[in-house]
Amino acid sequence: MRVFVIRPFGTKEGIDFERVDTDLIQGALALLRARGRPVSGGGTGLISQQGNIRDDMFRLIALSDLVIADVSIHNANVFYELGMRHALRRGHTFLIRAQSEVPYPFDLQTDRYFIYDAADPGARVPALASAIESTLAATRPDSPMFLLLPRLAPHGRGQLAMVPPGFREEVERAHNSALFGKLRLLADEASAFEWDQEGLRLVGDAQIRLRAYNGARDTFERLQRAGDDDTYADLRLATIYQRLAMAEPQHRTDLVTRSEQALARVLAGPVPGGDCVEALSLSASNRKSAWIDQLDAAPAQRQQEVTLRSVHFENMLALYLKAAGRDLNGHYAAINALAALKIRVALAAAHPGIWSAMFDDEATAHARLTSARLLAERLAATLCLALGLDDAMDSRAAEPDPWLLCSRADYLVLTPPGRPAQIERAYRKALTGADRFALEATRRNLALYRRLGLFEPGVGAALDVLDELAAAAPPVPPAPSKVLLFTGHMVDGEDRPPSAARFPRTDAACERARGLIRDAVQREIADCRGTVLGIAGGACGGDTLFHEICLELGVRTELYLALPPDRFEACSVRRGGAGWVKRYRILAGQLPTRILQTAEPLPAWLVDRPDYDLWQRTNLWMLYSALATGARDPVLIALHNRQAGTEGAGGTAHLIDEAARWGFRPVELDAAVLLDS
Known part of the structure; x- marks a missing residue:
């Protein structure tokens, strides 16, 4: 700031x-x-x-x-x-x-x-x-x-705060390689500069595309704190909170509330039409989630009745219609509004007694149903043109975006005479090669139609395609239950005076350190019913011991190197002697290895950050990578001698302090006992 x-x-x-x-x-x-x-x-x-x-x-x-x-x-x-x-x-x-x-x-x-x-x-x-x-x-x-x-708009920051090309390139590389921890690091680093808001948008959008919603939440909350009435951040946060609410039912109430608050901030001020449509559609999606909760709590045979009476369904329909009315070419809101109207008409016809009871008299009930039918017909005709389904009126590019193709397929399900074979081809064209988010979002609506017994046989044909494509999609690796982030002293160099010793160059000190680390790792394994992942650097001393012990105990670890293996060896391993070099090379050949940067100087865009160096950057990179695993129990194991005097800026104490700020559970091992070995 x-x-x-x-x-x-x-x-x-x-x-x-x-x-x-x-x-x-x-x-x-x-x-x-x-x-x-x-x-x-x-x-x-x-x-x-x-x-x-x-x-x-x-x-x-x-x-x-x-x-x-x-x-x-x-x-x-x-x-x-x-x-x-x-x-x-x-x-x-x-x-x-x-x-x-x-x-x-x-x-x-x-x-x-x-x-x-x-x-x-x-x-x-x-x-x-x-x-x-x-x-x-x-x-x-x-x-x-x-x-x-009061309606005067501030100037566009992007005209004055230019994001350095090197930063853009790092974000692009991290996105293309799905390096969630690196993206969180870049968000942290961007916050130190005057182009912070523009840099945070780049990182946050990359995280959303990767569905790294926890990291994206942190990034866009940083952006929200940095900017005045940032509509862009609020719209992204509304989406992020929605996605997290689906994945974290124990926090759903709080997350949905946060989503609605972000949308209220957007709609409270003058916003462009596209932003308004997006905000209204996201608010409608929140009502849809509340309606789904009602269905989940109701017996299968009563779900049609629950839908007819649901205030959440009513509010969802009203918001989708309002959003569609703001932009008749905006197919997302319109296709959802059409689906809700078709559901209402079908259920009112199936349950006339319930429908009539919702109004003061039969005439009003009949008029409302007739109005819903007419509106559905008009909206369907408008969507036919907006989606380019009429070849004579289609002015879109030869390769429309995947979401447009999904809406076209949805349209065939909702409007007769969509034939099952035609519907199957449409969904296959839209979703072949799509990521799991697109598959899950499309399936959510289709599953609702099936629960209500509507729009068959098109729904069945669509779900068959979705299930087939989901089975062929790359599996999403589950998050570890616990992540062990390790930091510890390196073996003392030959030039280190005895008065400043931290990790003596003796076999006894090494075995003592091994025992401390092994006991800590074994306790963490015994305390965990799920999977455990270890993250540590590769320096001679505590890092190497941690990886070796985890290999012996069957714990998967990842090797994080500030520099390419040969350069890292030169600056952080050789000081320990030939034995440590051999052990390091064995680990580098066995473990998944992550590399922060290719040369020791900081990137040109980062050199003006005060009091910051490669080793601080490496500590933060490992920390954010541990957070990005999504583990419920992040633990920092630190082999540290607090009485050994000051350390370098990126030493063990730095990572201990940063991990405490992010809520890691500390397991601090007193390295002072190594001096007695």
Whole structure:
């Protein structure tokens, strides 16, 4: 989270603005970091040292999550930059001012200020930190321009915040290789830059395409926190929460509520037609899930009656119709609305007594049923054109998208005289080669029709094709029940002084470490009824021992290397001697191996991230890969000597701290006992 400070420099009119920045502003940001908020920031001083001050300053004024402006004195540069911020961003601009008798400028007299004592600016650090948190949480505009023109849209960030080509390429490679953990790492890394929102969209969309919904949830929630009224993030989150609700019934109520809240945020403001259609359709899908829950709770012989009386079904139909009305070419909402209308008409005809009882009199019941029939006929005719089913009117490309082909097949099921052989061919054309998500989404609707005893024999023909294609699709490997992420000290190098020893180069120390790790792994295996996966690096010392022990105990592990095997060997294995090199090479030949990057320097797009190096990156990569497995019980086993002095930035302590932040269950093994071996 970036903070940009607009302020005078030096000492002016009796105020030392350098001290105000150091003692008050930077002190408050440090306190926020201590509270767990990843904030950083400064003013134009740093930019001026790097050159190109104007371009960078204007971009940071527009893109920073928060701008703090010190308007203690009449400084033209400050007022000019503040005016730019108010013109470009609707909110999160915070004004501070030294306590003074000098009158405020006329145009700022109605604004609220944070007051500090110029003689002791640091005295109000806690108050400023709390005020900044409140400002970041606020949703109401604080820009006079956006308050005056509430429908004014902020500028497009993408015009100023360009995602580096190297980052795009890494996202593409991670997506194409289905590297879920790498995508989560890239989302974390993008968050440190001014192009964070654009980078997070790239990563989140890749995760959705891979159906990595837990990772996508984290990515789009980051994006939501970073942006103001981000419709894009809210629509994606609404879908993600829906998918997770299907997979996690124990959390369904909370997840569906979150989905509806995201959609409400979208529909509360002015949104383009396509976004509105998507939001209404997603809300209808939530009602469909609630209706399915009602069917699940009802006996099979009463499911038609439950559907006729269901308020959730009624609301679902109304939302699909509203969405279809916004865009008559939008086939997704329209095909679902047509299906709901056809269901209503068929069930009302099958249960006339129930249908009549839903209205005040027979005439009203008859009129409503007639209206539903007519609307279904009109919608079917509109869909025929929208789907390109009339060759004379089809202006679409020769190869339409798979979802359009699915809607065409659905149309044949819903509208006679769709013949079983014709329906079978349509679904086979639409879904051959499709992923499991497309197969499951299509099957969901067809299974509903079968439960209600409708639209046969077309439904039977369609389900036969779906079952055949699902059987041929690559199986989705189940998530492990438990993931063991390991970190531990390397064997001490020959040049390490005895006073700083952590893992002595002795057989006794090695056997002592082996015993500690083996006991920990055995306890975790005994405590787990399902499968266990181990993740660790390949350095000489704890990493190698962990992999060897897991092999002996029948636990599958994956070898995570910061660099290609030969380069990793040179920097993290050879220090231990020929014996460790031999053991490393055996593991590298046996285990599935993951490689983070091809050379030791960080990628060019990442070098400006402060206080970050290859080994920190590797720790986070392993952590996110462990999370991406979906294991219910993530465990960190750490062979660590807390009394051995400071470590490098990407050492064992770093991974321990990060894993604690993500909720890993810690199993810390005291490496201090190795010094007695």
